[in-house]
Amino acid sequence: MAVQISKRPPLAQALANAELLVDKTTIDQAIAGMAAPIARDYAGEVPVYLTIMHGALPFAGQLALELGALGLDLEFDYLHATRYRGENTGGELVWKHRPATALYGRRVLLVDDILDEGYTLAAVKQWCLEQGATDIRIAALTTKQHDRCLPDICADYVGLQVPDRYVFGYGMDYYEQGRNLPGIYALKD
Known part of the structure; x- marks a missing residue:
């Protein structure tokens, strides 16, 4: 169920009660730093x-x-699988779009904004295996610092670690808002 625009808290209110954790320059440097190991690991191939x-x-x-x-x-290609649907806590996984590209016999790089507890990425990775992918790796811009991540899921390439707080910006949302903010913010406690 989508969040009604009139019922969601205003982004300006969230920003007034947030602190900038990571600025755009630091994000740019982290992403650039991720590229070399990925390019090396996929040299001579064209991954999905x-x-x-x-x-x-x-x-x-x-x-x-x-x-x-x-x-x-x-x-x-892309996929859209979500557990949040405009909320700030996860629920049951809902597939909104599955990739059209055949994965059988292919290496796949899953690219996501955050690895929190790993439920969504674990389900997506399992689906890719069921489609016949031979190798699935995960590139995550951020990972949260906590011990609640599923034991069999981790990011192979990580840009930044963020604290175990509600974060938004640079793809991560605050009630479907703020994904285009050029930094990563956290609500103050």
Whole structure:
């Protein structure tokens, strides 16, 4: 169920009660730093580059350009699987769009904005395996610092670690708002 625009808290109110955790310059440097190991790991191949919508869109675009600058070609597709649906706590996984690209016999790079507890990424990774992908790796712009992550899920490439707080900006939302903020913010306690 989508959040009604009139019922969601105003973004300006959230920003007034938030602190900037990571500025755009630091994010840019983190993404650039992720590109070299990814390009090295996929050298001579064209992986399926699956952006997890909506949150990963800003990160995935910037990372793709960094990888292209290093000579790595990518086959783009996307998926939309969510547990949040405009809320700030997760529920049951809902698939809104599955990739059209055949994954059988392919290497897949899942690209997401945040790895929190890992339920969404674990389900997406399992689905990719069921489709016949031979190798699935995860690139996450951020990972949260806590011990609640599922034991069998981790990001292979991580840009930044963020505290175990409600974060938004740079793809991550505050009630479906603020994804296009050029930094990462956290609500004050």
